[in-house]
Amino acid sequence: xxxxxxxxxxxxxxxxxxxxxxxxxxxxxxxxxxxxxxxxxxxxxxxxxxxxxxxxxxxxxxxxxxxxxxxxxxxxxxxxxxxxxxxxxxxxxxxxxxxxxxxxxxxxxxxxxxxxxxxxxxxxxxxxxxxxxxxxxxxxxxxxxxxxxxxxxxxxxxxxxxxxxxxxxxxxxxxxxxxxxxxxxxxxxxxxxxxxxxxxxxxxxxxxxxxxxxxxxxxxxxxxxxxxxxxxxxxxxxxxxxxxxxxxxxxxxxxxxxxxxxxxxxxxxxxxxxxxxxxxxxxxxxxxxxxxxxxxxxxxxxxxxxxxxxxxxxxxxxx
Amino acid sequence: xxxxxxxxxxxxxxxxxxxxxxxxxxxxxxxxxxxxxxxxxxxxxxxxxxxxxxxxxxxxxxxxxxxxxxxxxxxxxxxxxxxxxxxxxxxxxxxxxxxxxxxxxxxxxxxxxxxxxxxxxxxxxxxxxxxxxxxxxxxxxxxxxxxxxxxxxxxxxxxxxxxxxxxxxxxxxxxxxxxxxxxxxxxxxxxxxxxxxxxxxxxxxxxxxxxxxxxxxxxxxxxxxxxxxxxxxxxxxxxxxxxxxxxxxxxxxxxxxxxxxxxxxxxxxxxxxxxxxxxxxxxxx
Numbered sequence: 001x002x003x004x005x006x007x008x009x010x011x012x013x014x015x016x017x018x019x020x021x022x023x024x025x026x027x028x029x030x031x032x033x034x035x036x037x038x039x040x041x042x043x044x045x046x047x048x049x050x051x052x053x054x055x056x057x058x059x060x061x062x063x064x065x066x067x068x069x070x071x072x073x074x075x076x077x078x079x080x081x082x083x084x085x086x087x088x089x090x091x092x093x094x095x096x097x098x099x100x101x102x103x104x105x106x107x108x109x110x111x112x113x114x115x116x117x118x119x120x121x122x123x124x125x126x127x128x129x130x131x132x133x134x135x136x137x138x139x140x141x142x143x144x145x146x147x148x149x150x151x152x153x154x155x156x157x158x159x160x161x162x163x164x165x166x167x168x169x170x171x172x173x174x175x176x177x178x179x180x181x182x183x184x185x186x187x188x189x190x191x192x193x194x195x196x197x198x199x200x201x202x203x204x205x206x207x208x209x210x211x212x213x214x215x216x217x218x219x220x221x222x223x224x225x226x227x228x229x230x231x232x233x234x235x236x237x238x239x240x241x242x243x244x245x246x247x248x249x250x251x252x253x254x255x256x257x258x259x260x261x262x263x264x265x266x267x268x269x270x271x272x273x274x275x276x277x278x279x280x281x282x283x284x285x286x287x288x289x290x291x292x293x294x295x296x297x298x299x300x301x302x303x304x305x306x307x308x309x310x311x312x313x314x315x316x317x318x319x
Numbered sequence: 320x321x322x323x324x325x326x327x328x329x330x331x332x333x334x335x336x337x338x339x340x341x342x343x344x345x346x347x348x349x350x351x352x353x354x355x356x357x358x359x360x361x362x363x364x365x366x367x368x369x370x371x372x373x374x375x376x377x378x379x380x381x382x383x384x385x386x387x388x389x390x391x392x393x394x395x396x397x398x399x400x401x402x403x404x405x406x407x408x409x410x411x412x413x414x415x416x417x418x419x420x421x422x423x424x425x426x427x428x429x430x431x432x433x434x435x436x437x438x439x440x441x442x443x444x445x446x447x448x449x450x451x452x453x454x455x456x457x458x459x460x461x462x463x464x465x466x467x468x469x470x471x472x473x474x475x476x477x478x479x480x481x482x483x484x485x486x487x488x489x490x491x492x493x494x495x496x497x498x499x500x501x502x503x504x505x506x507x508x509x510x511x512x513x514x515x516x517x518x519x520x521x522x523x524x525x526x527x528x529x530x531x532x533x534x535x536x537x538x539x540x541x542x543x544x545x546x547x548x549x550x551x552x553x554x555x556x557x558x559x560x561x562x563x564x565x566x567x568x569x570x571x572x573x574x575x576x577x578x579x580x581x582x583x584x585x586x587x588x589x590x591x592x593x594x595x596x597x598x599x600x601x602x603x604x
Contacts, residue, residue: 071456074454097440
């Protein structure tokens with residue numbers, strides 16, 4: 001098992017803020033909008049350095065999505081930002097018509113996705129956003145794993161022409177990927193080569209997958225761990241190559257089982273190369289209040305759950 | 320363009336509207352006929368638009384250096400398509416494909432089929448003013464002094480997003496925006512005052528910080544005069560709202576005075592009766 005270390009913990013939303021600061025300096029067409037959550041989205045530096053390129057919309061997310069679509073007419077690259085719940089589910093029809101169907105170069109960049117939002121509870125803990133966004137034709141959906149990757153992804157999506165949903169979160173988590181990484185949209189990242197089981201993880205679950213890999217290694221199991229930072233378009237080639245080698249798989253995501261990364265992988269495996277697949281995801285349930293760690297444990301979204309599902313997948317393969 | 324010439328164009332556009340809707344036996348003639356004079360006034364007189372030497376319009380999505388128009392109440396697509404075709408964005412003959420399979424003239428306007436002149440999909444109501452505001456702010460960032468126009472329905476004012484946008488535009492001093500409400504007093508389920516009373520829309524927009532003016536949307540001279548007035552009022556720190564009184568079905572006597580023709584196509588006899596009231600001025604497609 002390849003060794004991953006970290007010297008600090010940071011939130012992925014701060015990676016977004018850092019990426020926006022870079023974009024503010026290097027791309028004059030990048031503009032930002034926010035629905036009364038500047039601090040939570042870590043936009044302070046961008047706004048301080050580019051006040052004329054920031055649009056405060058107030059608590060009016062539907063209008064924010066429409067304005068973002070309009071700003072693209074004139075060549076701007078708008079980042080529409082808020083919490084994931086308000087930036088996807090609340091404004092689904094606005095995204096569908098004014099952004100996706102109209103093929104506008106809008107970047108919907110959302111923090112506080114999933115259970116790790118914590119104490120605010122289920123009203124804010126959207127676990128359906130990846131599914132909602134990936135169902136829209138033409139929408140690119142990205143869920144990076146740590147501060148460095150979120151920063152790199154933010155910069156990369158500005159260079160990409162087309163609508164994007166970029167998802168990140170609130171909790172501080174280990175920073176374990178390269179600060180100078182190249183972020184290629186749609187290209188999965190091999191975290192550890194293995195032969196016994198493929199673990200496909202996204203977002204906050206990538207670090208948990210690495211920890212699971214270490215536990216499995218102690219049991220003599222050689223897990224292949226792949227970071228699927230882009231949910232759509234899915235890196236089918238990387239996934240199929242991996243399962244052809246390992247013969248079984250686990251998907252891991254901070255999202256509903258219905259409609260998430262696991263379902264995208266299942267679709268691929270059923271059509272192209274069937275192997276047993278186990279899900280680490282929330283099973284048709286809303287979240288609740290609690291600390292992020294408590295919630296991830298209660299809802300089975302941690303390293304221990306990944307280990308359990310990996311063992312199950314291997315047992316099914318060998319049955 | 321002279322008022323009489325604009326009226327001739329409007330007559331042809333109205334013919335196009337009823338013929339499009341008749342040919343596919345679907346679509347929305349009432350609001351289209353009501354808003355014909357506004358769209359003709361905009362595209363044939365008021366808006367600064369890019370053309371080539373032969374008079375055909377040059378379309379680029381960004382529309383830098385030219386006025387932009389957004390149709391928020393996308394169901395009145397027949398009038399939009401006719402005016403775009405007649406003003407030179409695409410061949411007039413293409414109007415015959417309206418709402419048919421594999422057409423660029425979808426039931427509601429879309430960018431998806433790359434139809435020249437369309438910059439956003441609309442149909443799901445309440446979204447167009449937000450888009451127009453964004454386009455207007457992009458113009459400001461680009462140092463582009465041209466105007467952005469948006470048309471909404473009065474029934475559409477039921478949508479909450481409209482009021483989010485209504486609050487935003489004055490706050491951000493989007494004074495290169497001219498919004499128009501088609502004040503025909505009708506929506507699908509009946510008169511607006513019975514379905515959901517808008518009460519005094521002018522007072523509402525004024526309270527939100529808009530400069531509100533009124534227009535008789537079926538009097539071409541008034542359409543042109545009020546659009547001129549709106550242009551003069553622009554650039555003064557306030558967005559401009561035109562409350563445009565229209566008659567649904569204007570120009571076809573039996574389609575006027577009711578919401579009945581909101582989304583109903585004429586049969587063969589009704590088509591002939593309608594066309595008999597509308598002189599063919601530019602040649603049918």
